[in-house]
Amino acid sequence: MSHHNHNNTTWKQYDLVGWKSVVVLFLLLLIPAAVTVAQSGGFSGAFTRMGFGPRGMAMGNALGTVTQEGVYAHYNPALAAGATGNQIDFSTALMSFDRSLNAVNATFSLPPVAGLNVGLLNANVNDIDGRTASGYHTDYLSTHEYQLFAAFGINASSRISLGATVKLHLANFYEDISNATGAGFDLGMVVRPAGTWRIGFAVQDIITEYTWNTTALYGAQGGRNRNDPFPTRFRFSTSYFFTEWDLLLSSEFEIQQQSAEYRRRQVASGSIPPQNTSITEEVTTNSRQFRIGAAWAAHERITLRGGWEIMDLDFMEETSKISTGFSVHLPYDALRPSVDYAFIREPLGIAGIHVLALRLYL
Secondary structure, three states: OOOOOOOOOOOOOOOOOHHHHHHHHHHHHHOOOOOOEOOOOOOOOHHHHOOOHHHHHHOOOOOOOOOOOOOOOOOOHHHHHHOOOOEEEEEEEEOOOOEEEEEEEEEEEEOOOEEEEEEEEEEEEEEEEEEOOOOOEEEEEEEEEEEEEEEEEEEOOOOEEEEEEEEEEEEEOOOOOOOEEEEEEEEEEEEEEEOOEEEEEEEEEEOOEEEEEOHHHHHHHHOOEEEEEOOEEEEEEEEEEEHHHOEEEEEEEEEEEEEEEEEEEEEEOOOOOOEEEEEEEEEEEEEEEEEEEEEEEEEOOEEEEEEEEEOOHHHHHHHEEEEEEEEEEOOOOOOOOEEEEEEEEOHHHOOEEEEEEEEEEO
């Protein structure tokens, strides 16, 4: 087995016929999704849906059942059960438009059948041009968002892993508005039906939302408490590792359920003088996403990756992202360091993201 299997997972050889391999690759394309679909975008917590570190992002974020690349319960809490040591990752993304994305990931083995994964995700936008309603410049603003999560996973049997994640959120959008806070949780499962074939399911961002108050900015008359929910995510994943070629293929289908408040004003009839009233309605929509990724141990010290992510299947051209990357596994027994890199082409080619990470075993 090549150096690219750092979690020391032992895979048995299975002689699966060719058509089964094809089923693994395209299984998720056949999952029915009889839902109402609308274009996604503009919902709370977008930074948490961009990916986590260069290994996952290089593979199109199709990591819902993958442990060969390390343990990243950000994609499915059941993956925490695969922790076999103290893995730690530090990653940062170099982005255009004054954005940054940073992550820390740590795993802890809990013998004999469990594991813990703790992570911190941070996103920032700087040098936002603040202006008055008349268009005059006031100041340069910035936003800062954080997600802290702890995922616990357990191997319920030799074929099934279960997991749960607790998440805490904090966001600072403007100095005159109270920090937005929130909490939520994920549930996940990974099934090992045969050999190195994996099937997974996760429900993420359950009852997750930002809660904040604008009274300090707009006063008692104009300010109010706001609750901005994160989209609830239903993720169906599968992967297969071709042991003889050191080749990993994975794919994922996701349904996001999004809800938001819609406020409209109307003039009340029959009143003199006319009175303006505000009506608030809740609108719920859905979007479908698809991801596919691959990783190949080209050499004992080098792993190559590629991926394709579609963030809305009804708007493929506008939401499609291509990614690629690699890892260099340094020849040191102490800490077994790896340097990871990913490049992601953002939708419509408007910009590129460079993601770098250092991974160690303590």
